Amino acid sequence: MPLHPKIxxxxxxxxxxxxxxxxxxxxxxGEESQVPPLEQRLPLHAVEDTVAGEVPVRIYTPVEAEAYGLLIYLHGGAFFLGSLDTHDHIARNLAKETGLRVVSVGYRRAPEAAFPAGLEDCYAVVHWAADNGEWLGWNGETLAVVGDSSGGTFVAALTAMAQDAGFDRITHQVLFYPSLDLDFDVDRYASLRENAKGYGLETGILKAFNAFYLDSGADPADPLVSPIKRADLTGLPPALIVTAEYDPMRDEGELYGKRLAEAGVDATVSRYEGAGHGFVQHFSWLPEYHRVYEETAAFLDRRAE
Structure with missing residues (x-):
């Protein structure tokens, strides 16, 4: 379908x-200047800023309850943009629609923090959540990790790190239009050419946007930087991969989902028609795209067989 007319x-x-x-x-x-005032944000039972070890986090409690499943949320922003505030609306909607207690991670960003500082922060918060389950009111069941764009990169990388370390508490992974291959050769994926211009994020700017991260020591050949390069995907947590029709990075996300499924992972790929990269952040106020939260909730409500 054509690009959504409002977009x-x-x-x-x-x-x-x-x-x-x-x-x-x-x-x-510029991003921070667009953050709406607190009184205009989606109300929840409680929102609290605290620290997980040394990492700033914001905890969103949708309703009062005796116990909750947990969702660790990793914001996007090409590894150098984004913050707890710029992506606050996503975390609030995830909490409301899933009913889970959401822990949003204020990880260190490039270029000030060299690779793998941001990834290590995210991984540390997942461990912190599991280790502090009683304080967080965790029901001991769902422990999901969710991220958009470069946050999705971190989700894929840290689930692999967890598997390699024998940490088996992560129950689900959700990747919204993830960046999974930081080799930006336009011949690698058809979507890099098909969606090169006119849809928001453009192929020509990808190298410049990710240069802060790559110049800090992130090697595109490293599977922790480009998770699609991991040879063995068996045993990873069930995955929901959301892609956008007009995203240059659409095909790498869909290929990753296919490879997960071929490795025996419970993997669902869901393409949102008429949308471009960043639609969850910028356009989920449109009913057609707000349903991404409902789809995420339904996926997280499933238990792996």
Whole structure:
């Protein structure tokens, strides 16, 4: 189907990116300036900022209950953008629709923090949640990890890290339009050419956006950087991979889902038609795309056989 008309309308009036090198400080400030005031955000039973070891986290409690499943949320932003505040609305919607207690992770970002600092922060918070289950009111059942874009990269990487370390508490992984192959050769995936221009995130900017991460020591050949390069995917947690029709990174996400399924993993790939990269962050207020939260809730409600 064509690009959703509301998305097309908004993309048509967005200013062109500034010339010259990307300025992470200015870009972060621009993102933060768009965060709505607290009184305009989705209300929940409780939202609390705290620290998991040394990592800032924000805990979202949807309703009062005796115990909860846990969802660890990792925000996107090409490894150098995004924050607890810019993605607060996603965490709130995940909590409301899933009924799980959500722990959003304020991990360290490139370029100030070299690889693998951000990934290690996310992995540490997953362990922290499992180790502090009584304090968090964890029911000992669901422990899901969910991430969008580069947060999805971290989800795939840390589930592999957990498996290699013998940590088997993660029950589900959910990846929203993940970046799984940081080798941006346009001939690797058809979607890098098909969706190269005009849909928001463009193929030509991928290298520049990810340069802060790659220049900090992240090697695209490393499966912890490009999870699709992991040779053995057997035994990983059940996965929901959400892709967008007009995303340059659509095909790598769908290929990863196919490879997971071929390895015997319970893997579901769900493509959202008419959408581009970032639709959960920017366009989930549209009914057609808000259902991504309902789909996530239904997936997390399933227990692996």
């Amino acid at each position: 097309a309308e908004i993309l048509a009036i967005l200013p062109a990116p500034p010339d010259g090198p990307l300025d992470p400080v200015a870009m972060r400030a």
